[in-house]
Amino acid sequence: MMQEQESAKSDEDAATEYEKEKEELRLSLKIIPNDDSEVDYEPLSRKFSIVSWEYQLLGKMEAKDMEVYKLTRADGSSSYHGDIQAFLRRLDKQELKEMFQDHPLERHDLFLWGDLRMISDPDEKDELWMNQLxxxxxxxxxxxxxxxxxxxxxxxxxxxxxxxxxxxxxxxxxxxxxxxxxxxxxxxxxxxxxxxxxxxxxxxx
Structure with a gap:
């Protein structure tokens, strides 16, 4: 009986400590509801696997190159995204890992691969990281x-x-x-x- 009481007290103390820690962490957290209507958070069980991804230039628009990231799934559906953030939000963690497997790189795909490599294999000697100040x-x-x-x-x-x-x-x-x-x-x-x-x-x- 004594052991059960001590165990219960220990669990209660741990829960109290965890709540205190979360209160401190909340000071560095800001809750902002999702404002991206493009993202469809369908259950993973209903998702089709990724067949291919590529980076495309759609020609000039207002004197600038129109760049898009294209993602194609096994059901034949394709989605186009105007920046790397929108592209990443279409993936789950497992799919993101699969992106770094062998993929034939052609033409502009190298730009997308460069973005993904920056995520997966950062080089502290790269000029990007050297200019943080x-x-x-x-x-x-x-x-x-x-x-x-x-x-x-x-x-x-x-x-x-x-x-x-x-x-x-x-x-x-x-x-x-x-x-x-x-x-x-x-x-x-x-x-x-x-x-x-x-x-x-x-x-x-």
């Missing part, structure tokens, strides 16, 4: 469906996409800004809390 971070958003969080910069079209579970060569000044601006997510979740904890842990390394 010049970044004007505007917001940081979690896309839980595909396990990616994105940094949006002020006054520029540059966006940095990163896998939630992967460590990137981010400087401490930027990590602090990410926490101060708060992580945007559609709802409270284990993934959102774990990402905030991960960012905090990088600050004390």
């Amino acid at each position: 010049d970044w004007k971070l505007l917001r940081c958003k979690l896309y839980e469906n595909c396990g990616v969080h994105t940094l949006f910069m002020d006054g520029t079209t540059m966006k940095i996409n990163m896998l939630v579970e992967k460590k990137y060569p981010l400087i401490k000044e930027l990590l602090e800004k990410m926490l101060n601006l708060q992580l945007e997510a559609e709802e409270e979740s284990t993934m959102a809390f774990e990402l905030i904890k991960f960012i905090k842990s990088l600050l004390v390394e």
